[in-house]
Structure formats: C-alpha cells, structure tokens
Amino acid sequence: MAGFSSNTEQNILVAARKVFIEKGRDGARMQEIANEAGINKALLHYYFRSKQKLFEAVFLEAFDKFLPQTELLISSDKPFFEILKSFIENYIGLILENPHIPGFILHELSQNPENIAQFISSRVNHLPVLIEKIREEMAQGKIKPMDPRQIMVNIIGLCVFPFVARPIIKAVFFQDDDTAYEIFLQERKNEVYNFILNSIKPC
C-alpha cells in the first residue's frame, strides 16, 4: 500500500502534534513527545533524525490544513454570498476541531518567517482568480467597492481571532466559564457571516 507508515511512526506523529502545537517548538521537549507516544527518545531520532525535522513534519501538515481552501469560492456557480456563508462555517468548524492550531501556526511563522515565501507561492496561484471574482461582484453592485485583500483579511481575522485570544476573552467576558465561552464560539459561525455580509453589501 502506497504511503503506508509504521504504527510507531504514526504514534510519534500523533504525540508530536499534541506537544508541539500545545507548547510550541521551543517549549516542546523530545522527552515529553516520547512519553506521550509511549516510547523512548532514541526512537524519535531513529524515525525523524532531529527535533527540527519532526517539528517540520508537524508544522507543514498543520499549515497545509489551515491555509484557507479558497478554491471552493471560485469553482462554484452558486451566488457569492452563499458560498461565502459555507466557507465561513467550514473554516470555523475546522478551527473548532483544532482550536490550538491557528495560534501555533501564527507564532511559529512569526519566529521564522524567512523560509515560508517560496513554500506559500505554490498554494496561492488561484488567488488572483478569487480577487477578480470579487471585483466582478463589485462591478455588478453586489459588493461595495473596497480592497478585496482587506475583505479577505477581515474574514479570516474574524474567524481566527476568538480562538487565538481564547484566554483573554474567556477571562474578560466569561469569568473563565468554559461552557459560556464554547457557546460564544458556536455562535460565531452566524455572527461572522452576518458581520461580513452587513459590512460589504450595499445598503
């Protein structure tokens, strides 16, 4: 079977995801990953050579998963706002399932922005098409005239920020009540969509 990986290798990856994403590259310890995987440190190096290599495996996988899949926004023939609604719901749903990954990615990229440029370019070659599509909507009077990039940053920011700022928001608004905070997050699927809708749709 192509792409088959040993059980141990998978166990290591599962453990490494957990520890790296929670503690960050600098805060993570190979010992903790080994414990989490139920093996010893030496095996980590046997499979991945170094901490850096293991980190890269975890990071690239997470990055690939969370770089917004904007292809859907282009290919579909449904009305733009319908596609937008499902995009927002899907993206927030993805974060709800992996709430610590966005903060992990943003932090690690801030630490090490250099080597990302080339890596990104191959995954955003359809971006100009999306921008063009937004411009068409504007030309048809369906969206207010504004910089499409500002719109996109706003959308992603509104989806991501409540998770990245979880401890502050939970403490400030919800007195650290987890349940209340979870409800707040669930509501954001509609909240973000309505917010975006109202701000870019002409009156």
Next chain:
Amino acid sequence: MAGFSSNTEQNILVAARKVFIEKGRDGARMQEIANEAGINKALLHYYFRSKQKLFEAVFLEAFDKFLPQTELLISSDKPFFEILKSFIENYIGLILENPHIPGFILHELSQNPENIAQFISSRVNHLPVLIEKIREEMAQGKIKPMDPRQIMVNIIGLCVFPFVARPIIKAVFFQDDDTAYEIFLQERKNEVYNFILNSIKPC
C-alpha cells in the same frame, strides 16, 4: 525620586523587552539579553533573580499597555461612533508602534492561562458600564441589536489580526514587499472603522 531605577536596570529591561517579545519566553536566552544590554549574565540575576521574574516584568508591562483602555469609550460625551473612531485609530496606532507585542501576549497567555484570571479582574471592572452603554445605543436604534461582546471581539480582532498574521499576509498578498504591506496596515485605521460602522449601523 520615587520610582527611580538605575541605568543598568533600565538597560536590562530594554534588552529583555526586545528579546522576550521577539523570541518568546521559551525561545529567549539570558545570554542574548545580557549581550543586548552590554553586560554579563550574572548581572541579570543580580537585578531580577531569575529568568521567570524578568519575563514577568516584561510581560505584565506589555499586557498593561495593550489591554484596551475602554474607559475613554465610557467617559466621553461625544457621539458613540466618534469615540469608536478615535479608539480604533489609537489602538491601531499603538500596535503600529509595537507590532510584535500582540502576538507575544497572545502566545504567552496561551501557554500559561491559569494565573491571569485574578490579574485581569481588577482591570475590567468598568466593562459592564461599557456593555450597558452599547445596549443603550441599541435601544435608541443607533446600533443593530446584537451581542455587545461579539462586537467588541470583532473590533479588537480586526485591529490585531493583520499584525499577528504578518508573515502570511505579507507573503500571500504582497509577495513579501514590506512597503506594500506597510501601506496596507496604515489603511486599516479607516478600513476597520468603516467595516465596523457598516456592520453595526442599521441601514
């Protein structure tokens, strides 16, 4: 003179800010802080006892500075949207002067959320007043009816996110062109205000 601190202590703090905020607590090295301050490691411990204590000095100062000063939003008698406009301009202006602090705070809080609850409570005791004020605006039909906390999270998120996600945004939208990205950031003072305005003002 009350609150006087030695020149060396100040040099250490300046250096510690730079290194901690850039590298994070785990990524920071006492040696690097010492080099940056032009002294040796031993002096760091003489003044601050431990890495953790020095980190806390830097973190609490940054946190205090960046926890939004919402008092202004309450005390002023000007129209709500005017105050909001200057709040957004001031807050983005603050971030423009210290672009790495928001990411630093968010990351460190994610690592260590426990001990923040009590610390926050003393600084947000006027929050209920602000929420009440927003509710009044809603009752008067000046703002659409919605959860005030969602509005506040949206405002802060739109201000903060472009800075926290700097490497991605710069790479994806600006091919790593610093100048273009800086212009984009400058435009956000108006962008965020208009975006918020359109989304919460009734048509």
Next chain:
DNA sequence: GTCTATATTGTGATAGAC
C-alpha cells in the same frame, strides 16, 4: 555593582546491545 569562573541541571543526539 560588576565581573570571571563554576556549579548544576536540562536536553538533543548518538552508540551499541538485543
């Protein structure tokens, strides 16, 4: 207050038996 030197522990990585 500031330095050099050193203690002490932590941590990534490797050697080598099984």
Next chain:
DNA sequence: GTCTATCACAATATAGAC
C-alpha cells in the same frame, strides 16, 4: 526496531573576587 546508557553541550543560576 527498540531499548539502555551515555555523550556533549546549552542554559539557568550561584560563588566569590574586585
């Protein structure tokens, strides 16, 4: 493939001279 034992060095912290 997996383990134990260990190396080599990095990093926080302290002792003690000046």
